[in-house]
Amino acid sequence: MMEVTFHDRKPEIKEIMDILSMKPRLVTFVYGPINSGKTELITHLIEQLPEDYVVFYINLRTKFLASYDDFIESLFEMEMETYGSMRKQKETFAELVSGVTKVTGIPITKEFIDYVFKDNKPKNAFSYMIKLFEGVTHSGKQPVLVLDELQKIGDVKVNGPLIYELFNFFIDLTKELHLCHVFAVTSDSLFIERVYSEAMLSERCKYLLVDDFDYKQTMDLLEGYGWGEREKEIAWHSVGGKPVSLVRLINEKGSEKKIEDVIGSMFMLRTGEIETRLKLVKELGDEMMICDKRCDVHHEKLVSALKMFVTREEIGMNEVDEVSKRYLVKQNILFVDPLSKTLKPQSKLNLLAIRDVMKDV
Numbered sequence: 001m002m003e004v005t006f007h008d009r010k011p012e013i014k015e016i017m018d019i020l021s022m023k024p025r026l027v028t029f030v031y032g033p034i035n036s037g038k039t040e041l042i043t044h045l046i047e048q049l050p051e052d053y054v055v056f057y058i059n060l061r062t063k064f065l066a067s068y069d070d071f072i073e074s075l076f077e078m079e080m081e082t083y084g085s086m087r088k089q090k091e092t093f094a095e096l097v098s099g100v101t102k103v104t105g106i107p108i109t110k111e112f113i114d115y116v117f118k119d120n121k122p123k124n125a126f127s128y129m130i131k132l133f134e135g136v137t138h139s140g141k142q143p144v145l146v147l148d149e150l151q152k153i154g155d156v157k158v159n160g161p162l163i164y165e166l167f168n169f170f171i172d173l174t175k176e177l178h179l180c181h182v183f184a185v186t187s188d189s190l191f192i193e194r195v196y197s198e199a200m201l202s203e204r205c206k207y208l209l210v211d212d213f214d215y216k217q218t219m220d221l222l223e224g225y226g227w228g229e230r231e232k233e234i235a236w237h238s239v240g241g242k243p244v245s246l247v248r249l250i251n252e253k254g255s256e257k258k259i260e261d262v263i264g265s266m267f268m269l270r271t272g273e274i275e276t277r278l279k280l281v282k283e284l285g286d287e288m289m290i291c292d293k294r295c296d297v298h299h300e301k302l303v304s305a306l307k308m309f310v311t312r313e314e315i316g317m318n319e320v321d322e323v324s325k326r327y328l329v330k331q332n333i334l335f336v337d338p339l340s341k342t343l344k345p346q347s348k349l350n351l352l353a354i355r356d357v358m359k360d361v
């Protein structure tokens with residue numbers, strides 16, 4: 001396997017470094033289509049950061065989150081192993097603070113575990129975290145909190161939606177206390193749309209779009225692996241600047257496969273998936289909950305929404321009815337950007353697959 005090293009992202013890195021060089025004031029939402037390289041960017045950046053930053057990175061992607069206890073368990077490092085060694089090495093809170101490394105989950109001592117689990121009160125967990133971050137600050141370092149795939153908390157309820165408690169906590173950490181930088185990362189554009197229209201967050205957060213690579217970045221990446229002009233153009237015209245697909249193509253070409261064949265099978269797969277989805281809606285119907293209202297999904301409306309992409313790559317987000325828009329975004333076919341108010345396919349491959357499927361409906 002060809003080892004593809006981290007590529008570019010200079011403007012995004014600069015923007016994040018600028019944020020980190022100042023005192024924490026705003027919550028930063030990092031968003032973008034699926035597999036655009038958000039997690040890769042954050043992990044790369046963490047590696048590059050000087051030692052005086054302590055990054056608490058939590059990826060909720062693989063976590064099961066249905067209750068308050070699940071949330072606490074996903075946040076804190078207290079698996080039996082850690083717990084066991086912690087008892088040996090980090091008996092006290094002070095020892096724990098002095099022992100935090102550059103990147104870590106959120107460590108917790110035995111004495112605080114009961115406290116954060118007590119009474120299902122997110123505030124207990126948050127006040128413990130503030131105490132931890134203050135400890136880090138007192139040791140002369142700058143804490144940074146990163147929650148990846150934050151939308152997974154979207155539906156957890158603890159006497160009301162947990163997400164609001166969390167947003168309040170983020171605002172405390174930044175705007176109020178200037179204690180800790182907060183980055184919330186998500187691939188779910190419906191979630192970002194909700195965040196964007198959230199009154200409590202207005203003026204208290206900023207947004208950083210991490211999109212697929214543009215033409216030049218894509219050409220440069222492929223150039224670096226010795227690709228010729230013809231193949232670079234083929235790649236751009238079929239998968240665009242989607243990092244995950246480009247990495248796959250580089251690897252497959254490295255193992256002597258013809259890139260046309262690899263692209264062909266990726267395209268067939270996606271076309272088939274979209275066709276099946278539309279067929280299911282046509283034959284069985286489907287529904288979506290929007291603001292606690294059950295809404296029917298209509299096949300013909302989905303088709304007319306998708307047809308707009310036959311001649312255009314991007315449309316206004318309000319050109320499509322709300323139910324179809326949300327459904328197609330939820331199915332990972334489209335990506336909505338509430339900042340530029342646009343709607344576009346999740347990737348070039350999706351655009352081409354949509355165009356192909358639209359020929360036969």
Ligand SMILES: Nc1ncnc2c1ncn2[C@@H]1O[C@H](COP(=O)(O)OP(=O)(O)O)[C@@H](O)[C@H]1O
Pocket residue numbers: 004005006007008009032033034035036037038039040041187243244245247
């Ligand atoms: N800047 C980059 N340089 C090289 N490869 C990248 C880059 N960004 C993403 N990738 C590749 O794409 C894959 C998907 O990226 P990831 O960060 O997981 O996407 P996201 O978090 O946006 O869904 C990564 O596993 C990596 O192989």
Ligand SMILES: [Mg+2]
Pocket residue numbers: 038039040148
């Ligand atoms: Mg990710």
